[in-house]
Amino acid sequence: MNSRRTSSKERWSGRGPGFSDYADPSDQDDPQFAGHGLEPLGAPSRAQAAADALRHRPGVVFWSSIALILAFVSWAAISPDTLNGSMTAAINWASATVGWSYLLVTMGCIGLLVYLACSRFGRIRLGADTDRPEFSTWAWLAMILSAVMGVGLISYGVAEPISHFVTPPHGLAESGTVEAAVVAMQFSYFDWGPHAWAVFGVFGVAIAYSTHRKGNTGLVSPMLRPIFGDRVDGVLGNVIDVFAIIATLFGTTTSLGLGASQITEGLNRVMGLPTDTFVQILVIAVITIIFTLSALSGVNRGIKYISQATMLASVALGIFVFFVGPTNFITNLFVRSTGAYVSNFFEMSLTTPLTADDGQWMQWWTYFMMAWWLSWGAFVGVFLAKISRGRTIRQFVLGVMVVPSLVFFGWFTIFGGSAIKFDLDGDGSIGTAATADVNSAFFEMLSNLPLVEITSVIAIVLVVLFFISGADANTFVLSMLSSRGALEPAKPVLTVWGLLTGLCASLLLLTGGLAALQQAAMLSALPFTIIVALLGVSLILQLREDPHFDYTKDVRREDLRTGVLRLPVHGPARKPAASSTTLDADPQPEPEPEQEPEQEQPTPAGR
Structure with missing residues (x-):
């Protein structure tokens, strides 16, 4: 046979279908196999190698982002009242005029992921066809749940259901009744279930496909190439990536502020420490040092182990509250609320305000939550892509949207449902405490159970671990x-x-407390309602051209010239490796050379 090794140029660039860098038509050293040859021998693509070579020399995106953030920090330090007033005016305008866009985009994300999981695209692997997951399913799910939005489990696990129980959304029930309990759980599921995880899933699958299968760098902008073309390599791409950084930063500072408030509240309950802003900033300073050191250790060590420890502690606390608390009430509330959520899914998903009071409620609950998830989209998407190489799109959707939603449904029902039951049978102390300060709701609920000193300490440890795992991933x-x-x-x-x-988290707390943190997250997310919609369109366009489906396509002369589809041109046709997808064609084999002894055909790159 005509034995020949693949050129170093091909191995390094990772060219061919599955990568953005296609074959050079002038290169006569063509590969000797049919199919798409996705993997570049495990080496990075040309774009990834170039980015890695320059990682010690930050470019225009880094310096532009730093300049904008320092300008914001300076404004907050010099004139906090002016900043607070400007942000309040901006968020009021956004909620009144385009708040509905948050609902439409998140609803669209759910539809897109369901379609991907159920369609032929679900078989596509996020990486080479021979890639397999780097992390076990347990470690993968633990990192998703704790590193993505773990602080919210403590901050809102009791506060949101009990708040909706005291003041039912949109007047759908009478305050303090069983009907109010069901409505409260419905809207808690709505804010923390598939709508949130679908946003993360769209970003995650798009970026994972772009980096692991196409060989692009870990940026948002290259995924929009089917729409904007080469302009993503210039100013437009830089603007998109700067938006991603700003939104990610302010989305995370909201979580840091919530985490600091929860830690100080817990320390007040256990040790009697004050809960003023100075203590919260001191907590942020200490935790910032810890999560920065954890991030320096990398995903495979710090983030992975902290996430698993956090999940074990969370499961232990949840089991304790479930069995020691009102078990039967929790179980029945979960089943009934889940049924109500499913039956009213579309109505809740598209409910917009028609009165001033409704608008104010939407701004501080539904709109804020949807905007918060959008502002976290790029951060979570890149992180999910980082830990999800080797999984199929169908596995990704199940692991990112379905499993976490069910876990959060259970968590909110156990802790929020227990609080509701205690207030139904008691004097309403938990609801009163949550109305005065949402940070006190979780610890007030624990005070109705045995071993409150121990469970309060566990809750504080959980907040710290959630704080660290989320912030170091960010x-x-x-x-x-x-x-x-x-x-x-x-x-x-x-x-x-x-x-x-x-x-930034410290300055926002000084400027306007929790309200300022929420406003920053909502405003930074506004441009992402457009970007995530474009990302979904771009993803579908690229999946339709994925080489996994080469065997279903008509072969064009242009495909052969550019290397998008490649046929054997030297020597006889041979059966491709099991991991490759081949063309539905019967190439005519050339006769074996009579004088040359048969040699073993080398394995093509990455096969």
Whole structure:
């Protein structure tokens, strides 16, 4: 046979279907196999290698983001009242005029992921066809649940259901009744279930496909190439990536502020420490150092182990409350509320305000929650892509949208349902405490159960671990986005973003407390309602051209010329490896050379 090794150029660039860098038509050293040859021998693509080579030299995206953030920080330090007034006016305008866009986009994300999971695209692997997951399913789910939005489990696990129980949304029930309990759980599921995880899933599958299958860098902008073309390599792409960084930063500072408030409230309950702003900022400073050091250790060590420890502690606390608390009430409430959520799904998903009171409620609950998830989209998407290489799109959708939603349904029912039952049978102390300060709701609920000193300490530890696991993942992603998409950012860049995250959270707390944190998240998410919609369209366009389906396509002369589809041109046709997808064609074999002894055909790159 005509034995020949694949050129180093092909191995390094990762060219061919599955990668953005296609074959050079002038290159006569064509591969000797049919199908798509996705994997570049495990080496990075040309774009990824270039980004990694320059990871110690941040570019225009890094410096532009730093400049905008420092300008914001300066404004907050010099004139906090002016900043607070401007943000309030902006968020009121956004809620009144385009708040509905948050609902439509999140609803569209659910529809897109359901379609991907049920269609032929669900078989596509996020990586090479021979890739398999790097992490076990348990470790993967633990990182998703704890690193993505774990602080919210403590901050809102009791506060949101009991708040809706005291003041039912849209006047759908009478306050303090069983009907109010069901409505409260419905809207808690709505805010923390598939709508949130679908946003993360769209970003995650798009970026995972772009990086692991197409060989692009870990940026948002390259995924929009089918729509904007080469303009994503210029100013437009830089603007998109800067938006992603700003939204990610302010979405995370909201979580940091909530986490600091929860930690200080817990320390007040256990040790009697004050809960003023100074203590909260001191907590942020200490935790910032910890999560920055954790981010420096990388995903395979710090983030992975902290996430697993956090999940074990969460499961233990949830089991304790379920069996020691009102078990029968929790079980019945879960079944009834889930049924109500499913039956009223579309009505809740598209409910918009028609009165001023409704508008105010939507602004501080539904609109804020949807905007919060959008502002987290890029961060969570990049992080999910980082840990999901080797999984199919169908596995990804189940693991990112379905499983976490069910876990959060159970968590909110156990803790929120227990609080509702205690207030139904008691004097309403938990609802009163939540109305005065949402940070006190979780610990007030625990005070109705045995071993409150121990469970309160566990809750504080959980908040700290959630705080660290979420913030160090955020720091890692911010560093990727500002380092040309390098998959292993430089340590100085990681340190800068860790410190800036803590600084912004502290200044926003000083400026306007929780309200300022929420406003920053909502405003930073507004441009992402457009970006995530474009991302969904771009993803479908690229999946339709994925080489996994080469065997269903008509072969064109242009496909053969560019290397998008490749047929054997030297030597006889041979049966491709099991991991490759081949063309539905019967190439005519050339006769064996009579004088040349048969040699073993080398394995093509990455096969």
